[in-house]
Amino acid sequence: MTAELINLSAYCPGTVLDPVTRSPISAERLRDALPPSLAALELSSRPSVPIPGHLLDLFTGYRPTPLFEAEEFARALGTGCRIFVKDEGATPSSNHKANSAFWVAYHCAADGVAEITTETTGNWGIALAKAAAAFGIEVSCFIDQASVRARPDRVRLMTEAGARVEVVGPDEEGAGFDPLVLSANRAVSYTRRRPGARYIFGSVYNYFILPQTIVGIEAKQQLGRIRPDVVVGSCGGGANLLGIAAAFLVDKIEHGAPVDVVCAESELCPIVSKGRLGAYSIDDQDFYPRLRTYGLDRLLGDDVYIGGLGSTIVAAPVARFHADGLITTETFGDREARDAAELFATTQGRTVALETGYQLAAVAAEARRRSSGNILVNISSTGRGISYA
Template identity: 30%
Template sequence: MYKITLSEKETPKKWYNIAADLPVELPPSTQTEEGHQIDNLPKLFSKYVLQQEMSTERWIDIPKEVRKVYKQIGRPSALFRATGLEKYLDTPAKIYYKREDQSPVGSHKLNTAIAQAYYAKKAGAERLTTETGAGQWGSALSLACSLLGLDCTVYMVNVSFKQKPYRKTVMHLYDGEVLPSPSNRTEFGRKILAEDPNHPGSLGIAISEAMEDAFNDDSAFYTLGSVLNHVLLHQTVIGLEAQKQFAKIDEKPDILVGCVGGGSNFGGAAFPFMKDKLSGDLDCQFLAAEPASCPTLTQGEYKYDYGDTAGLTPLMKMYTLGHEFVPPSVHAGGLRYHGMAPLVALLVNQGLVEGRTVNQTELFQAGKLFANTEGVIPAPETCHAIKVAIDEANKCKKTGEEKNIMITFSGHGLLDLQGYDDFIEGHLTQ
């Protein structure tokens, strides 16, 4: 079977909250002596997502209004089998990929954007602010705000703002306001620009700007596209659907691979399966693929750190390269983040998830091969997961093992063609 689908009636009605089943307690976010970041959270986020952020309830209802929009944007998404790639690799492994790229904005990000916009409007917001790296999250929130009648302001990492002009066009089509970060709009942005007018930006800086903007506007809330518990909660529709799809063909994944920047698409796919692993009902290896240029899981330190550069967030226990770390200007802008979702970080620390690094030329080689064999052009971020999946399939070829490998196909690369062109022309660095 090449494509395993679900009916609209099979769209999940509840999100899965892994906080209920963790092997050890999640270290809490903490206040700092210098500020009152935790006290500020109700000013920055709607009360509804803050309740989800702190919840240890295993299952949380998805509002009917959110499920209605999920169906409108094409959920449930299909699970495909990559038979062309399998044939090329001559591997006994079966490779599956969950098609989050088929959403209107081309990525998984809408799953939480819709939920966060819904809860913000319910709490009385008129505008949402956010950051974006490659532009997928900014596009998703712009569309969600457009569908739900909210204004949207997006601080886009400067290097991606220049590398990916058509992401800006998508956001503008959805009536989103897009600013290069660091920007002159905020005090923190002006401070960074005064030190370096050509600063490439980072997700940490863009987060600081979006938070400052929301904090100074009583009609606005801040939203985050990854990292936080409630964001990964909303993304579990990916894994919950995939569980049903594997059940339809009487199979289970032996290896689950996803790319990680902040951890949302990986966590969303992995957590429902991790529940089965923790209960002893599934024997599965979980692999988190990250850029060699931003090796948070493989070289970062597991400690408390800020989620942004200015230090406006509470301190979170996570793997981090330091909140002032500025990654190289690689094309996988969505993965250029110094930290990691605390939930994903805890599972790595407990030995339940393994980090793998991929360099820039390797990921584009994998993306080109996938395009040649499957016809789908992956986002540079997604290519990290594809490269690791190819490595695992090649191991199966050597051992003769017939493993099922699942890739979280987080987004398409049709707006990332400059990166592919640079690769084809031989202009990319490692």
């Protein structure tokens, strides 16, 4: 297994901004919001970052995750393309968030953090609660009502993993109906009253993206001499997309490798295709650092569940690579995502979460427009308890 991760922030320096002045943030100012270890990672300009030994042992317990060829899915699509699937449903949390959760919990423990607070639509909270328990850290999760209605098991699973969970209503913080902003505001307010607590946003920032790059690094090793013509990831905050694509993006940037990287997004949150470049943060209290990246004013639907794709800001490398033409987008409706997920479940015997459905819809679109080639995608999470009706 790889002992180093890819630091994509090295390709877009100066994108972490002071929340008030909106100029590049100092390390001292960043430590006001982040634990010291995570603050240092956020500003690192090294192209690669080593995995600490204890974390390497933890990762080895469930990595590498499987990679398989989805032959029946390809056959049903009527394509000559080969479709390879990296299965991040095979982690302790049944989703790719486990990689970031162990990474965050390890560094918070090293910095003496007693309690981590966070917002979630469910998967991140489950992963963080399980990882933090391994380090004796308490976790408090804030989740929006739309996510609870769509996946009522999320609260139970977070609680069973040891988290304290609070459901945030749509009008409680005056932030319209952006569920992540509502949950983040409540988490920040709670954190400010709790000595020893640190708020950790579960997406977008470099400390979260870094450990996800292990997904694409492994996939590249597992594919051996096979090289993908297309790499597909979904994009809410960008961790899924950058995780599977990082190793191939670096090859494209540094060596001109001929690979297309496709971002699958929801038409209710077209963060990459319609986002505007600016200085954005997930909370509106000038607490967390801003990023120079793409953002949307709001979701294009009221109190709607779109899986893990509801972030109105995206990781800075996604914006930079899209602006440079290294990433293209495919935008789909809820029905298209559900249909693709249902076809995958029928042909491959695997039920996946809604965000993976958007990825599979992009895979289907790419496969139908190509007569041959290799497509790589990852299952970002399983869909236990999901109905595609």
